[in-house]
Amino acid sequence: SGKSFFVDLTLCTACRGCQVACKQWKKLPAEKTVNWGSYQNPRDLSSKTIRLVRFAETEAGGMLRWLFFPEQCRHCVYPPCADVNENPASVIHDEATGAVVYTDHTAKEKADTLRNNCPYDIPRTDPDTGVVSKCDMCIDRVRAGMLPACVKACPTGTMNFGDRSEMLELAEKRLAEVKKQYPEAMLIDPDMVRVIYLAAFPPESYYEYMEADASGVKPGPLTRKQLLAKLGSPIK
Template identity: 75%
Template sequence: MNGKSFLVDLTRCTACRGCQVACKQWKKLPAEKTKNWGSYQNPKDLSSKTIRLVRFSEVMEGGKLQWLFFPEQCRHCVEAPCADVPNNPEAILHDPDTGAVVYTELTAKEDGEAIRSSCPYDIPRVDPETKVVNKCDMCIDRVKIGMLPACVQACPTGTMNFGDREDMLKLAEERLVKAKKKFPQAMLVDPEETRVIYLASAPPANYYEYLEADASGAQPDLITRKQLLAKLGSPIRTIRS
């Protein structure tokens, strides 16, 4: 399998949010009005105007508080289920050279929520005004002319990496070996199924915590990403450790 891939090494992420800002700047996406919702994560979730988000999770490991940071983005699935949803095949394109899954403005004429619910990672978001469905497109305009995606270019710690798929898979395996010396539970998440390969130091569910208010607006309940995806009828995929 050729094309491009990301390696996102979560053992190196400091939540500087440089990738999040760089994405906004390159894509000329406007800022969103936010408020304190009990987390340093900001904004609270992805949207049509925030297509990359560094998620913050606080978990207890061995009686100690541990911060986990997760740069969320489209995974650019090797076999993208979202691409099978639109009636018009031009609405979602699968670039043959890079493997990028690219949404076009024609998504505005499709069922945006059906596209979103088809995603195993709940990534796409519908613009409430234009109805266009938006997500990361791998900065394909930059990649096509030999540049790195904006998020990778901005990353100061080596968390974000990008290149030919074979090279990224090799780098992922090398870093996994090193990571296991410090983090015995370290694993690669979805290396075969996606072009965004995460190296996690802890079980993936630990990175996915949400505060979700109930219908009455009462005290929020803490739920995991796995539970959220179960609500949507989409399973979390396999991992390799």
């Protein structure tokens, strides 16, 4: 139940329409950027860039490829970041949609607690206010019956949004089609998250934290194994 995204990465052209639409709807300022030798811009997520189209130039499927990964909070079904806070009002887990929403109370949490407990390395702290930010599923729009801004803006059909059962069905259908061309294709953590990516190649070709159990070990109070155990078990 609740809502989910289905993101078909085989259709993404890295036009960045979704990244711009997210900034516009959330009224987030542009960031000063520098050329760091990639088309990806800016270089990382931040409190001002909560959606980022990542670029990877890598060998995948036997040839050099450019892979695109529009990244956002996955709205985990059992969000480990909601489970670690001093103040329960810091993170709201909305029952109707499943959206995981951060509030201004996050400013009072210990530095980087939320980020260290996210298996996808999503939350970012505003250096001036201490408030921790990430995608909130455009919950204001969704409650009003509209699509999230990034989904509305996507011209290629990469971004889809709707009832979770419909999105899971669409994801399985597309996976079966895409596998004919890309035998390594897979859905990324579909049972654990509400942003379900269809990747044509193994997740580490796109980005180290695309999948929760990718090999990279992230510093933090919990080991990756503990995080995974949390992802798979309901919050008390």
